[in-house]
Amino acid sequence: MKSAYELAMERLNKADPAANKALTAEQKTRLADIDRVYKGKFAEREIFLKQRLEAALTEGKPEEVEKIKTQIASERVRLEEERDAEKERVRRG
Numbered sequence: 001m002k003s004a005y006e007l008a009m010e011r012l013n014k015a016d017p018a019a020n021k022a023l024t025a026e027q028k029t030r031l032a033d034i035d036r037v038y039k040g041k042f043a044e045r046e047i048f049l050k051q052r053l054e055a056a057l058t059e060g061k062p063e064e065v066e067k068i069k070t071q072i073a074s075e076r077v078r079l080e081e082e083r084d085a086e087k088e089r090v091r092r093g
Helices: 004-015 025-059 062-092
Strands: none
Touching: 025 062
């Protein structure tokens, strides 16, 4: 008798057989490169936005501070989505 986990994994494999395919060395390298690039992109944006945040704090502009904090969060989400989409393209071949 199979466990619920085993049954779920069978259904998942039937739904998307390519998802279980092993990655090649080239794909693994490309995925690592993508992570590195997007880590750098986010660091660059974060440094820029934190400088603006510090300036807004020293100038006493609370509405600008909130706007910048929201922008930092949205930039992170946007870059993570871009990174994940690019990684998925690599995985799919």
